[in-house]
Protein backbone atom coordinates (compact mmCIF):
# COMPACT_ATOMS: atom_id res chain seq x y z
CA UNK A 1 0.00 0.00 0.00
CA UNK A 2 1.22 3.52 -0.69
CA UNK A 3 2.23 5.64 2.30
CA UNK A 4 -0.52 8.15 1.57
CA UNK A 5 -3.18 5.44 1.49
CA UNK A 6 -1.91 3.96 4.74
CA UNK A 7 -1.98 7.39 6.37
CA UNK A 8 -5.63 7.91 5.30
CA UNK A 9 -6.64 4.48 6.56
CA UNK A 10 -4.80 5.18 9.83
CA UNK A 11 -6.62 8.46 10.25
CA UNK A 12 -9.94 6.79 9.52
CA UNK A 13 -9.22 4.10 12.13
CA UNK A 14 -8.25 6.71 14.69
CA UNK A 15 -11.43 8.75 14.05
CA UNK A 16 -13.64 5.69 14.31
CA UNK A 17 -11.89 4.53 17.49
CA UNK A 18 -12.45 7.93 19.11
CA UNK A 19 -16.09 7.93 17.93
CA UNK A 20 -16.49 4.58 19.69
CA UNK A 21 -14.85 6.07 22.85
CA UNK A 22 -12.11 3.43 22.82
CA UNK A 23 -8.54 4.03 23.94
CA UNK A 24 -5.68 2.73 21.82
CA UNK A 25 -5.03 0.15 24.56
CA UNK A 26 -8.66 -1.07 24.42
CA UNK A 27 -8.55 -1.40 20.63
CA UNK A 28 -5.21 -3.23 20.89
CA UNK A 29 -6.77 -5.67 23.33
CA UNK A 30 -9.67 -6.37 20.96
CA UNK A 31 -7.19 -6.99 18.15
CA UNK A 32 -4.87 -9.08 20.27
CA UNK A 33 -1.98 -6.73 19.51
CA UNK A 34 0.06 -4.11 21.35
CA UNK A 35 -0.84 -0.47 21.93
CA UNK A 36 2.34 0.47 20.04
CA UNK A 37 1.06 -1.40 16.97
CA UNK A 38 -2.22 0.56 17.13
CA UNK A 39 -0.27 3.82 17.38
CA UNK A 40 1.74 2.84 14.27
CA UNK A 41 -1.42 1.80 12.39
CA UNK A 42 -3.12 5.10 13.20
CA UNK A 43 -0.06 7.03 12.03
CA UNK A 44 0.02 5.09 8.76
CA UNK A 45 3.38 3.56 9.63
CA UNK A 46 2.28 -0.07 9.64
CA UNK A 47 1.62 -2.22 6.58
CA UNK A 48 -1.86 -3.72 6.91
CA UNK A 49 -2.97 -7.14 5.71
CA UNK A 50 -6.55 -7.58 4.49
CA UNK A 51 -7.10 -9.88 7.45
CA UNK A 52 -5.99 -7.17 9.88
CA UNK A 53 -8.21 -4.58 8.15
CA UNK A 54 -11.20 -6.91 8.49
CA UNK A 55 -10.42 -7.48 12.18
CA UNK A 56 -10.12 -3.74 12.83
CA UNK A 57 -13.44 -3.22 11.05
CA UNK A 58 -15.02 -5.84 13.27
CA UNK A 59 -13.47 -4.46 16.46
CA UNK A 60 -14.73 -0.96 15.63
CA UNK A 61 -18.07 -2.12 14.21
CA UNK A 62 -17.38 -0.11 11.05
CA UNK A 63 -16.28 -0.79 7.51
CA UNK A 64 -12.92 0.90 7.25
CA UNK A 65 -12.33 0.63 3.52
CA UNK A 66 -14.97 0.73 0.78
CA UNK A 67 -14.01 -0.25 -2.74
CA UNK A 68 -14.70 1.96 -5.72
CA UNK A 69 -13.51 4.97 -3.81
CA UNK A 70 -11.66 8.09 -4.78
CA UNK A 71 -8.02 7.83 -3.73
CA UNK A 72 -7.36 11.53 -3.21
CA UNK A 73 -9.40 12.33 -0.07
CA UNK A 74 -11.51 10.66 2.59
CA UNK A 75 -14.85 10.31 0.86
CA UNK A 76 -18.39 10.62 2.12
CA UNK A 77 -19.71 8.51 4.95
CA UNK A 78 -22.45 5.94 4.37
CA UNK A 79 -24.60 3.72 6.56
CA UNK A 80 -25.44 0.06 6.08
CA UNK A 81 -28.62 -0.86 7.95
CA UNK A 82 -29.78 -4.41 8.56
CA UNK A 83 -33.41 -4.80 9.53
CA UNK A 84 -36.06 -5.11 10.60
CA UNK A 85 -35.10 -3.89 14.04
CA UNK A 86 -36.95 -3.78 17.31
CA UNK A 87 -35.46 -1.18 19.61
CA UNK A 88 -35.31 -1.44 23.39
CA UNK A 89 -33.71 0.35 26.30
CA UNK A 90 -33.34 4.04 26.99
CA UNK A 91 -31.69 7.01 25.31
CA UNK A 92 -31.08 10.58 26.41
CA UNK A 93 -31.83 13.50 24.09
CA UNK A 94 -28.84 15.73 23.31
CA UNK A 95 -28.77 19.52 23.31
CA UNK A 96 -30.22 21.19 20.27
CA UNK A 97 -28.45 22.08 17.04
CA UNK A 98 -30.43 25.25 16.74
CA UNK A 99 -29.64 26.61 20.22
CA UNK A 100 -26.04 25.48 19.76
CA UNK A 101 -25.51 27.52 16.62
CA UNK A 102 -27.37 30.55 17.99
CA UNK A 103 -25.24 30.54 21.15
CA UNK A 104 -22.01 30.22 19.19
CA UNK A 105 -22.98 33.34 17.29
CA UNK A 106 -24.14 35.10 20.46
CA UNK A 107 -20.80 34.43 22.17
CA UNK A 108 -19.41 37.12 19.82
CA UNK A 109 -21.35 39.69 21.86
CA UNK A 110 -19.31 38.86 24.96
CA UNK A 111 -15.76 40.11 25.53
CA UNK A 112 -15.46 37.58 28.36
CA UNK A 113 -15.22 33.80 28.16
CA UNK A 114 -18.32 31.78 27.38
CA UNK A 115 -18.50 28.13 28.41
CA UNK A 116 -21.35 26.21 26.80
CA UNK A 117 -22.14 22.86 28.38
CA UNK A 118 -22.91 19.66 26.48
CA UNK A 119 -22.97 21.21 23.05
CA UNK A 120 -24.02 18.69 20.40
CA UNK A 121 -20.90 17.68 18.46
CA UNK A 122 -22.46 17.97 15.04
CA UNK A 123 -21.20 19.16 11.68
CA UNK A 124 -23.23 22.37 11.79
CA UNK A 125 -21.42 23.31 15.01
CA UNK A 126 -18.08 22.24 13.50
CA UNK A 127 -18.57 24.56 10.52
CA UNK A 128 -19.33 27.51 12.79
CA UNK A 129 -16.32 26.68 14.96
CA UNK A 130 -14.15 26.70 11.83
CA UNK A 131 -15.52 30.11 10.93
CA UNK A 132 -15.06 31.46 14.46
CA UNK A 133 -11.49 30.16 14.63
CA UNK A 134 -10.67 31.68 11.25
CA UNK A 135 -11.63 35.17 12.48
CA UNK A 136 -9.53 34.89 15.62
CA UNK A 137 -11.93 33.44 18.21
CA UNK A 138 -10.27 30.91 20.53
CA UNK A 139 -12.50 27.83 20.87
CA UNK A 140 -11.70 24.69 22.80
CA UNK A 141 -13.59 21.49 23.60
CA UNK A 142 -12.97 20.99 27.32
CA UNK A 143 -13.87 17.32 27.58
CA UNK A 144 -15.70 14.39 26.00
CA UNK A 145 -19.04 15.73 27.31
CA UNK A 146 -19.11 18.48 24.69
CA UNK A 147 -18.36 21.37 27.04
CA UNK A 148 -17.02 24.15 24.85
CA UNK A 149 -15.05 27.27 25.78
CA UNK A 150 -15.23 30.34 23.55
CA UNK A 151 -13.06 33.40 23.90
CA UNK A 152 -13.40 36.15 21.27
CA UNK A 153 -10.33 38.35 20.61
CA UNK A 154 -10.33 42.12 21.18
CA UNK A 155 -10.52 42.63 17.41
CA UNK A 156 -12.03 40.12 14.99
CA UNK A 157 -10.14 39.54 11.76
CA UNK A 158 -13.00 39.22 9.29
CA UNK A 159 -10.67 39.41 6.31
CA UNK A 160 -9.49 35.86 7.11
CA UNK A 161 -12.95 34.31 7.37
CA UNK A 162 -13.07 30.65 6.30
CA UNK A 163 -15.27 31.15 3.27
CA UNK A 164 -15.77 27.45 2.51
CA UNK A 165 -16.98 26.67 6.03
CA UNK A 166 -19.17 29.78 6.09
CA UNK A 167 -20.86 28.84 2.80
CA UNK A 168 -21.79 25.42 4.14
CA UNK A 169 -24.01 26.76 6.91
CA UNK A 170 -26.99 29.05 6.84
CA UNK A 171 -26.45 29.79 10.55
CA UNK A 172 -23.69 32.23 9.58
CA UNK A 173 -26.51 34.69 8.93
CA UNK A 174 -26.70 35.06 12.71
CA UNK A 175 -23.30 36.78 12.65
CA UNK A 176 -25.06 39.90 11.36
CA UNK A 177 -26.63 40.83 14.72
CA UNK A 178 -23.43 40.61 16.79
CA UNK A 179 -21.09 41.90 14.06
CA UNK A 180 -22.94 45.12 13.47
CA UNK A 181 -21.62 46.20 16.87
CA UNK A 182 -18.07 45.16 16.04
CA UNK A 183 -17.43 46.58 12.61
CA UNK A 184 -18.73 49.45 10.47
CA UNK A 185 -17.99 47.68 7.22
CA UNK A 186 -17.67 43.92 6.68
CA UNK A 187 -18.37 41.10 4.25
CA UNK A 188 -20.05 37.78 5.02
CA UNK A 189 -20.05 34.89 2.54
CA UNK A 190 -23.50 33.82 1.39
CA UNK A 191 -25.38 31.51 3.69
CA UNK A 192 -25.81 27.83 2.73
CA UNK A 193 -27.26 24.78 4.52
CA UNK A 194 -29.80 22.21 3.34
CA UNK A 195 -31.24 22.46 -0.13
CA UNK A 196 -34.76 23.38 0.89
CA UNK A 197 -35.44 25.97 -1.79
CA UNK A 198 -35.08 29.72 -1.45
CA UNK A 199 -35.06 30.91 2.14
CA UNK A 200 -35.42 34.61 2.37
CA UNK A 201 -32.93 36.87 4.16
CA UNK A 202 -35.10 39.92 3.69
CA UNK A 203 -36.73 39.71 7.17
CA UNK A 204 -33.22 39.73 8.71
CA UNK A 205 -32.18 42.79 6.77
CA UNK A 206 -35.32 44.74 7.53
CA UNK A 207 -35.15 43.85 11.26
CA UNK A 208 -31.52 44.94 11.48
CA UNK A 209 -31.98 48.12 9.43
CA UNK A 210 -33.15 49.95 12.52
CA UNK A 211 -29.74 49.21 14.11
CA UNK A 212 -28.06 51.03 11.21
CA UNK A 213 -27.26 47.97 9.08
CA UNK A 214 -27.40 48.22 5.29
CA UNK A 215 -26.52 45.13 3.27
CA UNK A 216 -25.68 44.84 -0.41
CA UNK A 217 -25.44 41.40 -1.97
CA UNK A 218 -22.27 41.35 -4.06
CA UNK A 219 -20.60 38.40 -5.82
CA UNK A 220 -21.10 35.54 -3.33
CA UNK A 221 -21.17 37.70 -0.19
CA UNK A 222 -23.16 40.19 1.76
CA UNK A 223 -21.42 43.53 2.00
CA UNK A 224 -22.57 45.13 5.26
CA UNK A 225 -22.24 48.80 6.16
CA UNK A 226 -23.24 49.96 9.61
CA UNK A 227 -24.21 53.37 10.87
CA UNK A 228 -22.76 52.56 14.29
CA UNK A 229 -24.72 53.61 17.36
CA UNK A 230 -28.12 53.65 15.65
CA UNK A 231 -30.93 52.15 17.71
CA UNK A 232 -34.54 51.47 16.79
CA UNK A 233 -36.88 54.41 17.31
CA UNK A 234 -39.99 52.28 17.38
CA UNK A 235 -40.82 48.61 17.89
CA UNK A 236 -39.29 46.23 15.37
CA UNK A 237 -42.11 44.31 13.74
CA UNK A 238 -40.85 41.12 12.15
CA UNK A 239 -42.49 40.38 8.83
CA UNK A 240 -42.21 36.62 9.55
CA UNK A 241 -42.16 34.83 12.90
CA UNK A 242 -38.81 33.26 12.04
CA UNK A 243 -36.43 31.77 14.59
CA UNK A 244 -33.07 33.04 13.34
CA UNK A 245 -34.46 36.46 12.45
CA UNK A 246 -35.75 36.83 16.02
CA UNK A 247 -32.31 35.76 17.26
CA UNK A 248 -30.57 38.30 15.04
CA UNK A 249 -32.82 41.08 16.36
CA UNK A 250 -32.20 39.92 19.95
CA UNK A 251 -28.44 39.89 19.47
CA UNK A 252 -28.47 43.34 17.90
CA UNK A 253 -30.61 44.60 20.81
CA UNK A 254 -28.33 42.99 23.42
CA UNK A 255 -25.55 45.52 22.78
CA UNK A 256 -27.88 48.49 22.54
CA UNK A 257 -28.43 50.20 25.93
CA UNK A 258 -31.88 51.43 24.89
CA UNK A 259 -34.96 49.24 25.25
CA UNK A 260 -35.85 47.49 22.01
CA UNK A 261 -39.27 46.00 21.47
CA UNK A 262 -39.51 43.07 19.04
CA UNK A 263 -42.99 42.12 17.86
CA UNK A 264 -44.04 38.95 16.04
CA UNK A 265 -40.99 37.37 17.68
CA UNK A 266 -40.61 33.60 17.59
CA UNK A 267 -41.05 32.10 21.07
CA UNK A 268 -39.50 28.82 19.90
CA UNK A 269 -37.05 26.73 21.93
CA UNK A 270 -33.78 28.05 20.47
CA UNK A 271 -34.92 31.64 20.93
CA UNK A 272 -35.71 30.89 24.57
CA UNK A 273 -32.26 29.35 25.08
CA UNK A 274 -30.67 32.44 23.54
CA UNK A 275 -32.74 34.69 25.86
CA UNK A 276 -31.64 32.71 28.93
CA UNK A 277 -27.99 33.05 27.85
CA UNK A 278 -28.37 36.78 27.21
CA UNK A 279 -29.90 37.19 30.66
CA UNK A 280 -26.76 35.61 32.13
CA UNK A 281 -24.80 38.28 30.24
CA UNK A 282 -26.82 40.96 32.04
CA UNK A 283 -29.25 41.77 29.25
CA UNK A 284 -32.81 42.31 30.50
CA UNK A 285 -35.54 40.58 28.54
CA UNK A 286 -39.26 40.67 29.22
CA UNK A 287 -41.73 38.39 27.46
CA UNK A 288 -39.56 35.29 26.98
CA UNK A 289 -41.76 32.58 25.46
CA UNK A 290 -44.16 35.13 23.95
CA UNK A 291 -44.30 36.98 20.64
CA UNK A 292 -43.36 40.38 22.13
CA UNK A 293 -39.89 40.77 23.57
CA UNK A 294 -38.66 43.90 25.39
CA UNK A 295 -34.88 43.88 25.47
CA UNK A 296 -32.72 46.30 27.43
CA UNK A 297 -29.16 45.75 26.35
CA UNK A 298 -25.75 46.88 27.58
CA UNK A 299 -23.13 49.16 26.03
CA UNK A 300 -20.47 46.52 26.64
CA UNK A 301 -20.69 42.91 27.73
CA UNK A 302 -17.65 41.43 29.40
CA UNK A 303 -18.73 38.48 31.54
CA UNK A 304 -17.31 35.02 32.14
CA UNK A 305 -20.41 32.92 31.70
CA UNK A 306 -21.36 29.28 31.90
CA UNK A 307 -24.55 28.12 30.17
CA UNK A 308 -26.10 24.77 29.29
CA UNK A 309 -28.44 24.87 26.28
CA UNK A 310 -31.49 22.68 26.54
CA UNK A 311 -32.36 19.39 24.89
CA UNK A 312 -33.43 19.17 21.27
CA UNK A 313 -37.17 18.69 20.70
CA UNK A 314 -36.49 17.67 17.11
CA UNK A 315 -34.12 14.92 18.19
CA UNK A 316 -36.74 13.82 20.74
CA UNK A 317 -39.34 13.67 17.96
CA UNK A 318 -36.90 11.72 15.76
CA UNK A 319 -36.58 9.13 18.52
CA UNK A 320 -40.35 8.95 19.00
CA UNK A 321 -40.65 8.32 15.25
CA UNK A 322 -37.91 5.66 15.46
CA UNK A 323 -39.89 3.87 18.17
CA UNK A 324 -43.16 4.10 16.23
CA UNK A 325 -41.80 2.90 12.91
CA UNK A 326 -40.04 -0.07 14.57
CA UNK A 327 -43.00 -0.76 16.87
CA UNK A 328 -40.75 -0.63 19.91
CA UNK A 329 -40.84 0.11 23.61
CA UNK A 330 -38.07 2.56 24.47
CA UNK A 331 -37.58 5.32 27.02
CA UNK A 332 -36.59 8.71 25.66
CA UNK A 333 -35.04 10.63 28.53
CA UNK A 334 -34.79 14.41 28.82
CA UNK A 335 -37.47 15.32 26.26
CA UNK A 336 -38.34 19.08 26.32
CA UNK A 337 -42.06 18.59 26.72
CA UNK A 338 -43.24 22.16 26.07
CA UNK A 339 -41.96 21.82 22.51
CA UNK A 340 -43.44 18.38 21.83
CA UNK A 341 -46.93 18.66 23.27
CA UNK A 342 -48.78 19.24 20.02
CA UNK A 343 -46.90 16.43 18.27
CA UNK A 344 -47.77 14.06 21.12
CA UNK A 345 -51.41 15.17 21.20
CA UNK A 346 -51.72 14.41 17.49
CA UNK A 347 -49.97 11.06 17.90
CA UNK A 348 -52.37 10.18 20.72
CA UNK A 349 -55.26 10.87 18.36
CA UNK A 350 -53.61 8.50 15.89
CA UNK A 351 -53.53 5.73 18.51
CA UNK A 352 -49.99 6.08 19.84
CA UNK A 353 -49.54 4.75 23.37
CA UNK A 354 -46.87 6.14 25.64
CA UNK A 355 -46.17 7.15 29.23
CA UNK A 356 -44.90 10.51 30.36
CA UNK A 357 -42.90 10.73 33.61
CA UNK A 358 -42.85 13.67 36.03
CA UNK A 359 -41.41 16.97 34.85
CA UNK A 360 -37.94 18.12 35.86
CA UNK A 361 -35.78 21.05 34.84
CA UNK A 362 -33.01 21.06 32.25
CA UNK A 363 -29.56 22.25 33.30
CA UNK A 364 -30.49 25.79 32.24
CA UNK A 365 -33.01 25.69 35.17
CA UNK A 366 -35.77 26.88 32.83
CA UNK A 367 -36.77 24.28 30.24
CA UNK A 368 -39.13 21.53 31.43
CA UNK A 369 -38.12 17.97 30.60
CA UNK A 370 -39.82 14.59 30.90
CA UNK A 371 -38.96 10.98 30.20
CA UNK A 372 -41.24 9.36 27.62
CA UNK A 373 -41.79 5.62 27.35
CA UNK A 374 -43.21 4.43 24.05
CA UNK A 375 -45.29 1.27 23.57
CA UNK A 376 -46.00 -0.74 20.43
CA UNK A 377 -49.21 0.75 19.04
CA UNK A 378 -51.61 0.35 16.15
CA UNK A 379 -51.82 3.74 14.47
CA UNK A 380 -54.47 5.08 12.13
CA UNK A 381 -54.39 8.12 9.87
CA UNK A 382 -55.63 11.38 11.44
CA UNK A 383 -58.93 12.74 10.14
CA UNK A 384 -57.42 16.11 9.16
CA UNK A 385 -54.30 17.07 7.25
CA UNK A 386 -51.07 17.56 9.19
CA UNK A 387 -49.31 20.88 8.79
CA UNK A 388 -46.68 22.77 10.80
CA UNK A 389 -46.83 26.25 12.30
CA UNK A 390 -44.33 28.58 13.99
CA UNK A 391 -44.25 27.84 17.73
CA UNK A 392 -46.62 27.12 19.39
CA UNK A 393 -47.64 24.76 16.63
CA UNK A 394 -46.49 21.45 15.28
CA UNK A 395 -42.80 22.21 14.80
CA UNK A 396 -41.76 22.95 11.23
CA UNK A 397 -38.77 20.62 11.54
CA UNK A 398 -40.91 17.83 13.00
CA UNK A 399 -43.31 17.63 10.06
CA UNK A 400 -41.18 15.18 8.00
CA UNK A 401 -41.30 12.61 10.83
CA UNK A 402 -45.03 12.40 10.34
CA UNK A 403 -44.37 11.05 6.84
CA UNK A 404 -42.73 7.89 8.14
CA UNK A 405 -45.29 7.68 10.95
CA UNK A 406 -48.18 8.06 8.47
CA UNK A 407 -46.60 5.31 6.38
CA UNK A 408 -47.05 2.82 9.25
CA UNK A 409 -50.55 4.09 10.15
CA UNK A 410 -53.67 2.54 8.64
CA UNK A 411 -55.34 4.81 6.08
CA UNK A 412 -54.48 7.95 4.14
CA UNK A 413 -52.71 10.94 5.63
CA UNK A 414 -52.31 14.31 3.95
CA UNK A 415 -49.16 16.21 4.88
CA UNK A 416 -48.99 19.88 3.97
CA UNK A 417 -45.46 21.32 4.12
CA UNK A 418 -46.27 24.92 3.25
CA UNK A 419 -43.01 26.25 4.69
CA UNK A 420 -40.30 24.86 2.47
CA UNK A 421 -40.43 24.85 -1.28
CA UNK A 422 -38.31 21.73 -1.73
CA UNK A 423 -38.85 19.53 1.27
CA UNK A 424 -42.04 17.51 0.66
CA UNK A 425 -40.61 16.14 -2.57
CA UNK A 426 -37.82 14.34 -0.67
CA UNK A 427 -40.39 12.38 1.32
CA UNK A 428 -41.16 10.38 -1.82
CA UNK A 429 -37.75 8.70 -1.28
CA UNK A 430 -39.65 6.53 1.20
CA UNK A 431 -41.26 4.85 -1.82
CA UNK A 432 -37.95 3.14 -2.57
CA UNK A 433 -38.39 1.24 0.68
CA UNK A 434 -41.96 0.26 -0.09
CA UNK A 435 -44.00 3.25 1.14
CA UNK A 436 -46.83 4.79 -0.88
CA UNK A 437 -46.15 8.53 -0.79
CA UNK A 438 -47.81 10.48 -3.57
CA UNK A 439 -46.65 14.01 -4.33
CA UNK A 440 -49.83 16.00 -4.98
CA UNK A 441 -47.97 19.29 -5.56
CA UNK A 442 -44.63 20.70 -4.33
CA UNK A 443 -46.05 21.21 -0.84
CA UNK A 444 -48.43 18.29 -0.28
CA UNK A 445 -48.03 14.54 -0.07
CA UNK A 446 -50.68 11.88 0.41
CA UNK A 447 -49.40 8.86 2.30
CA UNK A 448 -51.13 5.53 2.39
CA UNK A 449 -50.28 3.04 5.13
CA UNK A 450 -49.43 0.61 6.50
CA UNK A 451 -46.21 -0.25 4.68
CA UNK A 452 -44.28 -3.47 4.16
CA UNK A 453 -40.82 -2.01 4.27
CA UNK A 454 -38.06 -3.66 2.31
CA UNK A 455 -34.40 -2.67 2.30
CA UNK A 456 -32.63 -0.98 -0.60
CA UNK A 457 -29.95 1.59 -1.37
CA UNK A 458 -30.83 5.29 -1.19
CA UNK A 459 -28.66 8.39 -1.52
CA UNK A 460 -29.44 10.82 1.30
CA UNK A 461 -31.74 13.57 0.12
CA UNK A 462 -29.98 16.93 0.58
CA UNK A 463 -32.16 17.90 3.55
CA UNK A 464 -31.60 16.93 7.15
CA UNK A 465 -35.00 15.74 8.36
CA UNK A 466 -36.07 13.89 5.19
CA UNK A 467 -32.69 12.11 5.31
CA UNK A 468 -33.29 10.97 8.90
CA UNK A 469 -36.79 9.87 7.97
CA UNK A 470 -35.31 7.56 5.31
CA UNK A 471 -32.86 6.16 7.88
CA UNK A 472 -35.71 5.45 10.31
CA UNK A 473 -37.65 3.62 7.61
CA UNK A 474 -34.53 1.54 6.93
CA UNK A 475 -34.58 0.40 10.56
CA UNK A 476 -37.98 -1.11 9.88
CA UNK A 477 -37.05 -2.51 6.47
CA UNK A 478 -36.44 -6.17 5.89
CA UNK A 479 -32.94 -6.99 4.69
CA UNK A 480 -29.99 -4.71 4.05
CA UNK A 481 -30.29 -1.05 3.17
CA UNK A 482 -27.52 1.39 2.36
CA UNK A 483 -27.90 5.11 2.98
CA UNK A 484 -25.25 7.03 1.07
CA UNK A 485 -23.60 10.35 1.94
CA UNK A 486 -24.90 11.04 5.42
CA UNK A 487 -23.08 14.36 6.02
CA UNK A 488 -26.51 15.94 5.87
CA UNK A 489 -27.59 13.85 8.90
CA UNK A 490 -24.36 14.51 10.78
CA UNK A 491 -25.05 18.21 10.28
CA UNK A 492 -27.75 17.95 12.95
CA UNK A 493 -27.31 14.70 14.94
CA UNK A 494 -24.42 13.52 17.08
CA UNK A 495 -23.54 9.83 16.68
CA UNK A 496 -27.08 8.95 15.63
CA UNK A 497 -26.14 5.54 14.19
CA UNK A 498 -24.11 4.54 17.27
CA UNK A 499 -26.85 5.68 19.62
CA UNK A 500 -29.51 3.75 17.71
CA UNK A 501 -27.20 0.73 17.77
CA UNK A 502 -27.10 1.00 21.56
CA UNK A 503 -30.89 0.51 21.40
CA UNK A 504 -30.49 -2.62 19.30
CA UNK A 505 -30.28 -1.30 15.74
CA UNK A 506 -27.76 -2.78 13.34
CA UNK A 507 -26.18 0.14 11.52
CA UNK A 508 -22.63 0.02 10.22
CA UNK A 509 -20.80 3.16 9.23
CA UNK A 510 -18.41 2.99 6.31
CA UNK A 511 -16.64 5.50 4.21
CA UNK A 512 -15.02 5.83 0.82
CA UNK A 513 -11.35 6.50 1.20
Ligand SMILES: CC(=O)N[C@H]1[C@@H](OP(=O)(O)OP(=O)(O)OC[C@H]2O[C@@H](n3ccc(=O)[nH]c3=O)[C@H](O)[C@@H]2O)O[C@H](CO)[C@@H](O)[C@@H]1O
Nearest residue numbers: 098101171199200240241242243244245270390396397419
Ligand atom coordinates in the same frame (compact mmCIF):
# COMPACT_ATOMS: atom_id res chain seq x y z
C1 LIG B 1 -30.63 27.43 12.90
C2 LIG B 1 -32.10 27.39 13.06
O1 LIG B 1 -32.62 27.76 14.08
N1 LIG B 1 -32.80 26.90 12.03
C3 LIG B 1 -34.24 26.78 12.11
C4 LIG B 1 -34.85 28.09 11.71
O2 LIG B 1 -34.27 28.48 10.49
P1 LIG B 1 -34.53 29.98 9.96
O3 LIG B 1 -34.91 30.87 11.07
O4 LIG B 1 -33.31 30.32 9.16
O5 LIG B 1 -35.75 29.73 9.03
P2 LIG B 1 -36.21 30.62 7.80
O6 LIG B 1 -36.16 32.05 8.19
O7 LIG B 1 -35.45 30.21 6.60
O8 LIG B 1 -37.71 30.15 7.73
C5 LIG B 1 -37.99 28.95 7.12
C6 LIG B 1 -39.02 29.16 6.04
O9 LIG B 1 -40.23 29.46 6.67
C7 LIG B 1 -40.80 30.62 6.13
N2 LIG B 1 -41.54 31.26 7.24
C8 LIG B 1 -41.03 31.24 8.51
C9 LIG B 1 -41.74 31.82 9.55
C10 LIG B 1 -42.98 32.44 9.27
O10 LIG B 1 -43.65 32.99 10.15
N3 LIG B 1 -43.43 32.44 8.00
C11 LIG B 1 -42.74 31.87 6.97
O11 LIG B 1 -43.18 31.90 5.82
C12 LIG B 1 -39.61 31.42 5.62
O12 LIG B 1 -39.95 32.31 4.60
C13 LIG B 1 -38.68 30.33 5.12
O13 LIG B 1 -39.00 29.95 3.79
O14 LIG B 1 -36.25 27.98 11.57
C14 LIG B 1 -36.70 27.01 10.61
C15 LIG B 1 -38.21 27.07 10.60
O15 LIG B 1 -38.69 26.81 11.91
C16 LIG B 1 -36.18 25.63 10.99
O16 LIG B 1 -36.52 24.75 9.95
C17 LIG B 1 -34.67 25.65 11.17
O17 LIG B 1 -34.26 24.44 11.75
Ligand SMILES: C=C(OP(=O)(O)O)C(=O)O
Nearest residue numbers: 170193194397464465492
Ligand atom coordinates in the same frame (compact mmCIF):
# COMPACT_ATOMS: atom_id res chain seq x y z
C1 LIG C 1 -33.92 23.01 8.21
C2 LIG C 1 -33.25 22.78 9.31
O1 LIG C 1 -32.23 23.51 9.80
P1 LIG C 1 -31.26 24.63 9.18
O2 LIG C 1 -31.82 25.97 9.52
O3 LIG C 1 -29.98 24.37 9.91
O4 LIG C 1 -31.17 24.37 7.69
C3 LIG C 1 -33.60 21.66 10.23
O5 LIG C 1 -33.03 21.63 11.33
O6 LIG C 1 -34.41 20.80 9.87
